[in-house]
Amino acid sequence: MEKKVETPEEREHKLRLLICDIGRNLFNKEYIAANDGNISARLSESEVLATPTGVSKGYLEPHMLVKVNLAGDILEAHEDYRPSTEVKMHLRVYRALPGMGGVVHAHPPFATAFAIKGEPLDKMMMPESVIAMGDIPVAQYGTPSTEEVPDSLEPFFGKKSAVLLESHGAITWGKDVMAAYMNMERLEYTAKLTFLTRMIDGERELSPKRIEELVALRSFYGM
Template identity: 80%
Template sequence: MNNYEQELREQICDIGRNLFNKDFIAANDGNISARLSETEILASPTGVSKGYLKPHMLVKVNLQGEIIEAAEGYRPSTEVKMHLRIYNELPEMNGVVHAHPPYATAFAIKGEPLNKMMMPESVIAMGDIPLAAYGTPSTEEIPDSLIPFLGRKTAVLLESHGALTWGKDVMSAYMNMERLEYTAKLTFITRMINGERELPQNRIDELVALRSFYGM
């Protein structure tokens, strides 16, 4: 194993601990992956708490989901299909995170996208966060539901399920999950104080124009 692979395995484990410690996942929920090469993906295994991941537990699969390398007793989650759809459709994307952050998941259960443009940072970094139609976990229904958003977004709510984010690397994917949950939490809080308020359209347009400046 080369140094790059070892570092990537350790980074995935760090992200798993962050998701766990922030209550973005419970028990064995969620999954994380990163592109190792043009043909190889490192993915978190099924049946393991992401808060207690160890580098050797990660499974190496190809873009068809076939196992290339795995320690005894470990196999990829059946939900890796979501990840593979993104890697196959978007070669420039190199990290994917699936979690159940509570505020965002509440909106996903309600069936409501996070589409109010209320805070400059969110507008610049993410824009609106759409809702992908419900699909049965572990089937191709969820990967299929992502198609309308690939190439346009890096975060979606999964109806009645949770959230999925992706990015140019696995840390970017994780940061997008943090931003998504923060947006959901602020939306909830501002509604509780009857203070939900969007920015004026001309200000939103100014912020959207800044995305290229910030490399978004």
């Protein structure tokens, strides 16, 4: 039986639904509050779907998403919906990393606490975190909605997929928007475990030999 080829319209609709699902997950996990955070996904080589400004990501509907090009020009927007001014950092990721297909910005509480403190999550304590994430750095503070924030990410392109934003929150990216979302979950889980182990005076890194073994597994797991 011949496999049906997905049309561009069908792909876009599925992607819109997925972004809405991710928005609800971020909201329900309390990674964002009110209308905080933003999500985007690469639709084509030059088009990006992004969440609108002023809307709770827990109550997104597919028609609310806006379509922009890599320069930030609005290609398609329903009624009064406009992209967040923070889409700048999403677009910087896409321009710098053509292989990336999704970006998530949120304020997960444990990770954001470390971002406010200005402390990276650089202790290699758990195998899964070492394999999937490695250390998570802190990008230098920039005023939200300005080019300072995208500029602060430049040193990490091609090296990291998750970054704390000093005094702001966190941003993650991945080969698609689901990968970007899972990186946000991993980042917050790492921050939470770091906090909890410190509470019981149990923060303890793996040995250099074990860390080296885990890093070698990254390519095996497609990281």
